[in-house]
Each structure stands twice: as C-alpha cells, then as structure tokens.
Amino acid sequence: MKRTGLLYDERFLKHLTGANHPEVPERLTAIYKGIRDRGLLEHLQVIPAQAAPRMWIETVHDRDYVARFEAACRNGDSSFESPDNQMCADTFDVALLAVGGILEIADRIVNGELDNAFCAVRPPGHHAEKAKAMGFCYFNNVAVAATYLQTQWLIERVAIIDFDVHHGNGTQAIFEDDPTVFYYSIHEHPSFAYPGTGRAFEAGVQRGTGFTCNTTVLPGQGDDFYREAVEKELGPAMTRFRPQVIIVSTGFDAHVDDDMADVALSTAGYAWMMEEIIRLGDRIADGKLISVLEGGYCLERLPELAADHVQALLQI
Amino acid sequence: MFISKSMTSKVITTRPGATLLEARELLKTHKIRHLPVIGDDKRLLGIITDRDIRSALPAAFYRDDCPDPAGADYTQLTVGDVMTPDPTAISPQDTIEDALLQIQKMRVGAFPVVDDDGFLKGIISVRDLLRAFINVLGIEEPGTLLGILVEEKVGQLKKIVDAITEENISCGSILVSRHWEKDMRAVFAYLLTNSVSRVKRKLTDLGFELLDPMEWAMDRLPQHD
Numbered sequence: 001m002k003r004t005g006l007l008y009d010e011r012f013l014k015h016l017t018g019a020n021h022p023e024v025p026e027r028l029t030a031i032y033k034g035i036r037d038r039g040l041l042e043h044l045q046v047i048p049a050q051a052a053p054r055m056w057i058e059t060v061h062d063r064d065y066v067a068r069f070e071a072a073c074r075n076g077d078s079s080f081e082s083p084d085n086q087m088c089a090d091t092f093d094v095a096l097l098a099v100g101g102i103l104e105i106a107d108r109i110v111n112g113e114l115d116n117a118f119c120a121v122r123p124p125g126h127h128a129e130k131a132k133a134m135g136f137c138y139f140n141n142v143a144v145a146a147t148y149l150q151t152q153w154l155i156e157r158v159a160i161i162d163f164d165v166h167h168g169n170g171t172q173a174i175f176e177d178d179p180t181v182f183y184y185s186i187h188e189h190p191s192f193a194y195p196g197t198g199r200a201f202e203a204g205v206q207r208g209t210g211f212t213c214n215t216t217v218l219p220g221q222g223d224d225f226y227r228e229a230v231e232k233e234l235g236p237a238m239t240r241f242r243p244q245v246i247i248v249s250t251g252f253d254a255h256v257d258d259d260m261a262d263v264a265l266s267t268a269g270y271a272w273m274m275e276e277i278i279r280l281g282d283r284i285a286d287g288k289l290i291s292v293l294e295g296g297y298c299l300e301r302l303p304e305l306a307a308d309h310v311q312a313l314l315q316i
Numbered sequence: 317m318f319i320s321k322s323m324t325s326k327v328i329t330t331r332p333g334a335t336l337l338e339a340r341e342l343l344k345t346h347k348i349r350h351l352p353v354i355g356d357d358k359r360l361l362g363i364i365t366d367r368d369i370r371s372a373l374p375a376a377f378y379r380d381d382c383p384d385p386a387g388a389d390y391t392q393l394t395v396g397d398v399m400t401p402d403p404t405a406i407s408p409q410d411t412i413e414d415a416l417l418q419i420q421k422m423r424v425g426a427f428p429v430v431d432d433d434g435f436l437k438g439i440i441s442v443r444d445l446l447r448a449f450i451n452v453l454g455i456e457e458p459g460t461l462l463g464i465l466v467e468e469k470v471g472q473l474k475k476i477v478d479a480i481t482e483e484n485i486s487c488g489s490i491l492v493s494r495h496w497e498k499d500m501r502a503v504f505a506y507l508l509t510n511s512v513s514r515v516k517r518k519l520t521d522l523g524f525e526l527l528d529p530m531e532w533a534m535d536r537l538p539q540h541d
Contacts, residue, residue, distance in 0.1 A: 020483075022511055083484050084509050127458075127510070134458055135510040166510065169458065192529050194510040195458030219529050259513040262529070297513070 001043065002287065004313045005108060005117030007101040008032055009049035012122045015094040017086035018078060022260060022297040023123065023136040031120050031293070034303025035310050043314050045114060049101030052144070057099060059147045060140055060174060065131040069138055081133045095123055095138045102145045102292055109245070109288050110153045116281070116289040116313050118250070120306070124294040126168030126249045127195060134170065135195060142247045142292050143174045146181050149245055156180060159243035159285070161234065161277060162187070164251020164294040165261040167198025167214065171249065177208040182241045186229055188254070188261045189216040213237050217254070219262035223269035230276050238280050245288045246281045252296025252305045260297050267301065271308040278312055289313070319415060320408035322448045323429050323438035329354045332361060332396030339395050340369050350426040352436050353399045359434040362399035365425070372398045405430040408437050412448055415440050454488030459508045463527030464519060468499045475522060476503055483515045502527060
C-alpha cells in the first residue's frame with residue numbers, strides 16, 4: 001500500500017456557481033462520499049487546504065490578472081470574463097485555497113512524507129491561461145504546482161498528464177515553449193468539444209517543440225482507443241522524457257454517462273488508465289504523482305470513479 | 317466581404333526579364349507559390365507559379381543548387397518565357413464568394429487583384445480565403461460546436477437561437493447547411509461556452525434532433541458540379 005494523501009476541504013464547497021451551472025459543490029461531496037463509502041478514508045492522510053501565497057500564483061499568472069479577478073470577486077460580480085465562469089464573493093479565496101493545498105501536497109511528496117495524492121479541489125484549473133479565466137477555471141492549479149516544484153524544489157522535469165475530456169488549453173499555452181514540462185493531453189477532438197484547441201499537430205513551440213503531445217478522441221470512442229493511446233503515445237513519451245514528478249489533470253468527464261462531451265470511456269476504462277499511469281510513475285518517476293481534479297459532472301458516476309481513482313493511488 | 321479587405325496588399329512581384337532562377341529564389345525566400353509579373357508601368361502582364369518554374373526546369377537541375385555546365389542554357393530562361401500571360405484577375409471590388417467560386421472553377425491557387433486601369437493591387441490566394449473562413453467560423457475562439465437537424469421551414473432558427481439565448485450563451489457563428497435528407501437542414505451553432513449539456517437537452521425537448529458528428533458527411537450532400 002502506498003502512502004496516499006487526500007486534499008479535501010469543505011471550504012472548497014463555498015465556491016458557488018449559481019443555478020444551472022454544471023460545476024457545482026455537489027461534485028466534491030459526491031467524490032468524498034465515494035471515497036468514504038468504500039472505506040478508503042482510514043488509509044488516506046487527509047490534508048486540509050491553506051491559502052497559497054500570491055507570489056506562487058504570480059509565477060504563472062500576470063499580477064494584473066490576479067488583481068482583476070480579486071477585484072471582480074470582492075465587487076460581488078457573478079461572473080468573471082465569460083458567462084461560463086460563474087462565481088460568488090468567496091471564489092477568489094477558494095481558488096487560493098485550492099492552489100495552496102496542492103502546494104502543501106507537493107511539499108509532502110517531495111520530502112517523502114507521501115508517495116502520491118489526490119487533490120479534490122474546486123475551482124478546476126486547466127483552461128485558465130496566464131491572464132485569462134476560461135471554462136470554469138481561474139487559476140491554473142497544475143501549472144502553479146509544476147512551476148513550484150521546479151522553483152522551490154529544483155525538480156528539473158515535470159510531466160503533466162491531462163485526461164479531462166476537454167483540452168487543457170491553459171496548461172498547454174503556459175508550457176508550450178518549455179522543454180522542462182511535458183504536457184500530454186487526451187481529449188475529445190477539438191472540432192466537437194470545448195475549447196477547440198489541442199489538435200494533434202499542436203506539439204509545442206520553439207524550444208518546447210516535442211514537449212507537448214495531444215491525442216484526440218472522436219465522439220463515441222472509448223476504452224479501446226484510450227488503451228491504445230496510453231500504450232503507444234503516453235508510455236513511450238514518458239519513457240523518453242523521464243519526469244521526476246507526474247502531475248495528473250484528472251477529469252472524470254470522459255465517462256460515457258457524462259453529458260458534457262461525447263466520449264465513451266467506461267468506469268473500468270478509467271480505472272485501467274489510472275493504474276497504467278501509476279505503473280508508469282513507479283517505473284519512471286519513483287512513484288511521485290499528484291492528481292488534481294479538473295472536470296467531471298455526472299454526480300451519479302463521480303463516487304465510483306473517485307473511489308477507483310484513490311484505490312489505484314493507494315494500490316490496495 | 318470584399319477582396320480588397322482580405323487580399324495580401326504587399327505583393328512580391330517579378331519582371332518578365334528576370335531569370336527563372338531569380339523567380340525561384342523569390343518564391344523560396346518569401347514562402348509563396350505565385351508571383352505576379354508586372355511591367356515598368358506597374359500594370360499586370362502575367363503570373364508565374366512554382367509549378368510553372370518546376371515544369372520548365374529539368375528535375376536534376378531543380379534538385380541541384382549548383383547546376384552543372386550542361387544546365388547552363390536553363391539559366392537563360394526568363395520569367396517572360398514561362399509565365400501565363402494575361403491571367404484571369406479579380407477586382408478589389410469583387411467579393412470573397414466570387415473568388416471562392418472562381419478558384420474552384422478555374423482550379424488555380426491564387427488570383428492577382430487588378431483595378432479597372434490594369435494596375436496590380438494585391439493577390440488573393442487560397443490561403444487568404446482560408447484565413448477569412450477561419451475568422452467567419454470563429455473557431456479560434458474557445459467554444460463548442462453543436463449540430464442540429466431541422467425541418468426546412470421558416471422560424472426554425474429563431475427557436476434554436478432563443479433556446480441558446482435563454483441559456484445565456486453567446487454564438488461565435490451559426491452556419492446553416494444543406495442536408496442529404498429532403499426538406500431538412502443542418503444548423504451548426506458554434507457556442508462560446510463549455511456548458512452545453514443543458515442547451516442540448518433543451519433543444520431535444522423542443523423536438524430537434526442533434527446531429528451525430530460521426531454520421532455527418534459532406535460527401536453525402538448533393539453535388540452541384
């Protein structure tokens with residue numbers, strides 16, 4: 001059994017998105033319930049969040065952008081930069097907590113206290129760009145974590161594996177010219193799904209060429225396609241890059257029952273994929289792996305998906 | 317959507333007296349495929365393409381940056397010898413649609429843009445047209461494409477737009493296309509949002525059928541030519 005952390009904090013529930021929005025606090029309660037009901041809590045180190053210092057946020061995001069987001073929040077605006085990004089007065093503080101919690105987890109993984117962890121955070125992050133909120137995301141949680149690992153802990157190579165059904169345009173844009181952060185994403189083909197980036201020919205720019213890899217999934221494709229992509233694209237890419245820490249952008253919205261997209265991954269397919277990523281991490285990155293929640297909106301499926309996910313991390 | 321607003325105005329041109337090698341160098345340097353040929357008075361005389369040059373030079377010569385003496389004759393070939401004289405040109409006041417239809421009909425890659433007095437004003441290539449269409453489709457903005465099958469009758473689009481509006485979603489573009497089924501249309505709405513589940517349900521409840529993207533096939537549309 002691995003020493004696995006769970007970042008969970010009820011303050012993450014305070015980010016409210018109003019009526020009819022899919023990114024709701026109930027997502028997290030469903031995830032927590034799934035983990036608890038399978039009896040996994042006793043094996044986990046549950047770690048509460050703490051606000052990230054601004055300086056770490058600003059290693060990725062423009063200072064002006066952070067200030068604009070805070071001002072909009074304090075002003076009581078109900079959305080930020082797009083009607084997609086519904087928020088409330090607490091959103092800014094919750095977003096700081098999410099990042100800060102992940103940084104705390106990163107510390108514990110690097111110093112050997114934990115092997116890996118699942119960070120059940122809201123709001124999600126992978127669509128957020130340097131100076132732009134998008135697709136329910138304000139701070140790019142995984143991007144700040146990767147930069148923190150490199151700056152604070154002098155980790156040279158970090159891989160970000162993103163299996164949310166939507167392409168992580170923000171993460172890609174932040175690291176596309178950086179050969180020290182490998183971004184791999186598998187997502188529904190951008191001609192059919194938000195945000196319309198992550199085409200197979202997008203492979204990084206300048207010095208970062210070859211350090212971004214996108215696999216696009218057609219509507220209706222599922223387990224077989226993912227299996228092949230993980231074995232033939234992700235595996236070899238990780239073996240070549242040799243990351244020292246793997247960060248996973250965990251989106252549960254590629255599940256067949258999730259109506260945010262049209263990809264048909266099964267619960268078993270998800271479990272297989274995560275186990276395969278953990279095997280890769282064990283082989284290449286000394287098992288150091290931080291999973292960070294992104295999307296996943298089917299409240300009926302989230303409990304089992306989260307429980308399987310954590311069980312894979314625990315290796316029990 | 318006028319050509320004058322979509323064309324490339326800073327045109328790289330050549331003269332009839334230039335050698336093929338010089339013209340080839342220009343194409344290579346600027347990564348282009350078409351060179352309008354102009355006279356001293358700046359009027360359009362012809363057009364020369366990378367393909368014209370390639371056909372005029374023997375393959376061995378083309379592969380070799382330092383041609384052997386046997387190729388010497390070819391270095392004397394001029395643009396005037398090989399260009400297409402008096403090519404079909406298009407006016408700055410023509411539209412993108414004119415250019416699209418013409419390009420398809422004539423099977424060329426670009427048109428010189430010439431004003432009423434015969435002066436070269438620009439060039440419009442397939443590449444310029446693609447850029448215009450990427451703009452029109454709005455696909456460089458983040459969004460989600462919905463395909464909706466509708467009966468061809470007045471008022472359908474309004475219902476769709478109303479449903480989208482009720483969900484507080486902006487449209488990047490809406491395209492209405494023909495469909496292979498008689499009296500049906502396909503509406504492609506590019507929605508500037510990540511949240512499409514509710515609007516999809518709403519449209520289904522209104523009786524619309526959502527197109528399965530895997531079933532959509534341009535080839536099945538009735539062809540005009």
